[in-house]
Each structure stands twice: as C-alpha cells, then as structure tokens.
Amino acid sequence: MFKKILIANRGEIALRVIRTCKEMGIKTVAVYSEADQNSLPVKIADEAVKIGPAKSTDSYLNYQSILAAAEITNADAIHPGYGFLSENEKFSELCQDHGIKFIGASPEMIHAMGDKSNAKDTMKKAGVPTIPGSDGLLKNIEEGLQIAKKIKYPVILKATAGGGGKGMRIVNSDSEFKDAWEKATIEAKAAFGNDGMYLEKFIEEPRHVEIQIAGDQYGNICHLSERDCSIQRRHQKIIEEVPSPFIDEKIRAKMGEAAIQAGKAINYEGLGTVEFLVDKNKDFYFMEMNTRIQVEHPITEEVIGHDLVMEQVKIAAGIPISGHNYHPNAFAMECRINAEDPFNNFRPSPGIIETLHKPGGYGVRIDSHIYSGYTIPPYYDSMIAKVIVKANSREEVIKKMERALSEFVIEGIKTTTPLLLKILKDPDFVAGNFTTKFMDTFEY
Numbered sequence: 247m248f249k250k251i252l253i254a255n256r257g258e259i260a261l262r263v264i265r266t267c268k269e270m271g272i273k274t275v276a277v278y279s280e281a282d283q284n285s286l287p288v289k290i291a292d293e294a295v296k297i298g299p300a301k302s303t304d305s306y307l308n309y310q311s312i313l314a315a316a317e318i319t320n321a322d323a324i325h326p327g328y329g330f331l332s333e334n335e336k337f338s339e340l341c342q343d344h345g346i347k348f349i350g351a352s353p354e355m356i357h358a359m360g361d362k363s364n365a366k367d368t369m370k371k372a373g374v375p376t377i378p379g380s381d382g383l384l385k386n387i388e389e390g391l392q393i394a395k396k397i398k399y400p401v402i403l404k405a406t407a408g409g410g411g412k413g414m415r416i417v418n419s420d421s422e423f424k425d426a427w428e429k430a431t432i433e434a435k436a437a438f439g440n441d442g443m444y445l446e447k448f449i450e451e452p453r454h455v456e457i458q459i460a461g462d463q464y465g466n467i468c469h470l471s472e473r474d475c476s477i478q479r480r481h482q483k484i485i486e487e488v489p490s491p492f493i494d495e496k497i498r499a500k501m502g503e504a505a506i507q508a509g510k511a512i513n514y515e516g517l518g519t520v521e522f523l524v525d526k527n528k529d530f531y532f533m534e535m536n537t538r539i540q541v542e543h544p545i546t547e548e549v550i551g552h553d554l555v556m557e558q559v560k561i562a563a564g565i566p567i568s569g570h571n572y573h574p575n576a577f578a579m580e581c582r583i584n585a586e587d588p589f590n591n592f593r594p595s596p597g598i599i600e601t602l603h604k605p606g607g608y609g610v611r612i613d614s615h616i617y618s619g620y621t622i623p624p625y626y627d628s629m630i631a632k633v634i635v636k637a638n639s640r641e642e643v644i645k646k647m648e649r650a651l652s653e654f655v656i657e658g659i660k661t662t663t664p665l666l667l668k669i670l671k672d673p674d675f676v677a678g679n680f681t682t683k684f685m686d687t688f689e690y
C-alpha cells in the first residue's frame with residue numbers, strides 16, 4: 247500500500263480524498279495556490295506545499311510544480327481528483343516516468359477515450375450500442391450531407407476533441423449544414439486546436455444516464471449501477487440521483503453489461519464512468535467515457551455501501567476487486583450548491599462566508615470544504631458544497647433533501663440553494679418526468 251499520497255487538487259474533492267487516506271493510514275500532501283493558503287485541505291493534510299499563483303495554469307495545472315512537490319515530500323502516488331489534471335494524458339505519463347503512481351487512468355486509456363470519435367468507434371467494434379452516424383471523422387461537408395440524407399434530420403455535428411458541449415451543432419436541414427459545419431469547426435479549432443468532426447442522428451429529449459464501473463489490474467471489471475444526471479444547465483450538472491426514475495432492473499442489467507463490455511474493450515483499470523443517452527423508447531447509446539472519479543460519485547457510495555476513493559486507491563495499489571456487480575440498495579440524491587446568484591444569470595458570488603450552518607441528521611451527508619470565515623476565491627469552479635441524502639424511496643429522498651437544504655445557512659455570499667429548492671417542488675421533477683432539456687424551460 248502507498249505510504250504517502252499527494253492530492254493534486256483543491257476544494258471539496260481534495261478534502262474528500264484526504265479523509266479516505268487518513269482512514270487508510272496513508273499520509274497526505276496537499277498542494278495549494280496562493281489563493282488557497284487558508285483552505286481546509288491545507289489545514290487537514292499532513293503536509294502542504296505551495297505550488298504557485300492563484301491562476302490554475304500556474305498552479306493546479308502546473309505539472310512541474312506538482313511533480314516537484316511530490317518529489318520533495320517523497321509521495322509515492324498522486325490522486326488528481328476531478329477536473330484539472332485528472333484526464334491529462336501528458337501528466338499521467340510524467341507520473342509514470344517519475345515512478346509515481348497516478349491514481350487514475352494510464353496515458354493510453356486517457357488517449358483512447360479523449361478522442362470522442364475514436365472512442366465511439368472502439369465501443370461500436372466492441373458491440374456497445376452507439377448512435378447511428380458517420381464512420382469516424384467527416385472528410386468534408388459533402389460527406390456530411392450524404393450521411394444526413396441517409397440517417398435523416400435532425401443530426402448533430404460533434405467535435406471529436408469536444409465533450410461538455412463545445413464544438414457541437416444541431417442541424418435540421420441541408421440548408422443549415424454549411425453554416426453549422428463552419429461554426430462548429432471554428433469553435434473546436436479555437437477551443438481544442440483540433441477541428442475534427444463526426445456526425446450523429448440527433449436524439450431529442452434524452453436522459454443522461456451514466457454507469458459507474460471499476461476494473462482492477464487483473465482484468466476483473468464490474469459495474470456499480472447508474473446515476474441519472476439529466477438535470478443540467480449549460481452542461482453543468484445540478485442534481486444527480488440513483489436509481490434513475492427511468493431505469494428498471496432489466497435496462498439496468500443491459501446498460502451495466504454494455505458498460506462492462508466498454509471497459510473490457512480497453513482493458514480498463516481503475517474507476518470509470520460510461521455515459522449513455524437514453525431515448526424515449528429506453529434505447530440507450532454510448533456517449534463518452536470518463537476516466538476519473540466524478541463529482542457525483544457519493545450517491546453511488548450511498549447506495550452500494552463502499553467508499554469509491556478507497557476502491558481507487560486499492561486498485562492502484564494492485565488489490566483485486568470483488569468482481570461482482572452492485573445494485574442500488576437505497577435511493578440517493580445529490581444537490582450541488584454553487585456560489586452563484588441564480589436570480590442574476592448565475593453570476594459568480596465569491597467572498598467571505600460570514601455565517602455557516604451545515605445541515606445534518608439521519609441520511610444527510612455534506613461534502614464541502616467551506617467553513618465559517620472562509621473566503622471563496624474567485625479563480626476556480628463555483629461549487630462550494632454537495633448535499634447528499636439517502637433514504638428508502640424517491641419520495642423520502644426528495645423530502646429529506648428539502649429538509650436538509652432548508653437547514654443550510656450560508657451568509658455573506660449568494661448560492662444556488664433557492665433554485666435547488668424550487669426544482670425539488672416541480673411536479674415533473676417529483677414525478678421523475680424529465681429529460682436533459684428540463685432546465686431549458688424551468689421557470690423560477
């Protein structure tokens with residue numbers, strides 16, 4: 247087992263990883279930027295190393311500073327959390343070169359899943375359902391028009407280097423194609439330095455359902471059930487839950503098998519998530535695979551009874567997994583609280599937390615790095631807390647979440663809590679009747 251892990255991240259996920267390391271008897275090293283000197287992970291880790299200025303490109307994305315911090319503290323592994331360097335092929339490779347275990351995917355895995363068209367092709371060959379469309383990248387507009395004629399409009403152009411919605415355009419007719427192509431390629435070139443495009447049939451009003459998988463170093467792969475992440479705004483998830491109100495045991499088994507097939511196709515090692523779109527007929531299609539721990543992992547922990555960060559660390563240390571699949575034995579939901587003003591176009595609201603009361607009680611878990619007197623810096627992601635609840639039915643989960651959110655007091659800044667409370671009261675949400683378009687038309 248590792249003796250010392252460096253956590254190459256900040257905020258709630260840094261704290262989350264440090265907590266598990268402590269329970270495992272593993273020493274921890276926090277790294278921090280100038281803006282995070284007074285952060286909770288820095289106070290709680292065994293050691294802390296300053297890695298650079300506030301700007302993430304100079305600190306949390308600075309490979310050399312982070313590797314130097316690992317070397318001077320003698321860390322034998324690095325946990326990257328989510329975001330930042332968690333799916334960075336170069337960094338994963340540099341860790342290897344320095345003899346430091348990267349608790350995440352290998353450079354090869356990151357590469358294989360980072361190119362979306364290539365990832366889709368790999369999954370299609372492995373027998374995982376994919377959305378009809380182009381066979382790999384489009385050569386030109388004419389080829390795109392031809393395929394669109396075959397699969398019929400609406401279609402969607404996607405940047406192969408994309409993800410998170412950038413470089414994507416819906417096309418409804420031949421006459422829109424050229425303009426969509428030009429806009430999407432320019433956007434992709436600017437954002438990713440790669441304007442490769444592929445084409446798919448556009449699935450209207452889908453659900454976003456993802457399957458958590460785990461693979462060990464011995465070729466065992468299992469699934470840990472699904473998470474419904476359809477409640478999103480501008481590709482930022484707001485509420486996630488398990489079980490998905492849309493998924494029954496039969497589809498869960500089918501999606502679980504497809505996710506395992508996906509993992510096996512690339513000899514996946516570690517924790518990963520296979521994202522699917524589920525259409526109104528409950529047909530599901532591979533969308534992307536994430537090779538990191540995700541923000542919403544706690545809801546899975548709550549319904550299967552395992553610490554997923556501990557599983558990641560064990561897998562990285564060469565300990566085999568149990569090998570069987572897990573089914574939800576309860577209902578869990580997560581609400582993400584952001585330091586933003588939901589009544590002012592989600593304008594970021596950094597600043598001092600003057601008063602803080604975190605909710606508690608049976609079935610309520612708060613994953614958060616905030617404390618009374620803490621100053622939320624303006625430089626990073628605005629998520630400041632995750633409220634995770636667990637109960638025996640979806641109705642109870644919603645009631646418990648309302649109770650927990652209404653107990654939460656965060657004074658001094660604006661938060662998205664009032665918006666979350668309104669969503670929980672929405673009749674369609676309560677009925678489990680929603681798609682990824684839910685937030686587009688939600689009035690509050």
Ligand code: MV4
Pocket residue numbers: 377402409410411446447448449450452453454475476478481523533534682
């Ligand atoms: C789609 C789609 C409909 N049809 N692909 C959005 C981000 C990227 N991961 C893929 N995305 C989508 N791909 C086809 N063929 C709709 C979306 C999409 C979406 C997917 C999941 C969650 C929220 C979404 C919001 C808008 C669009």
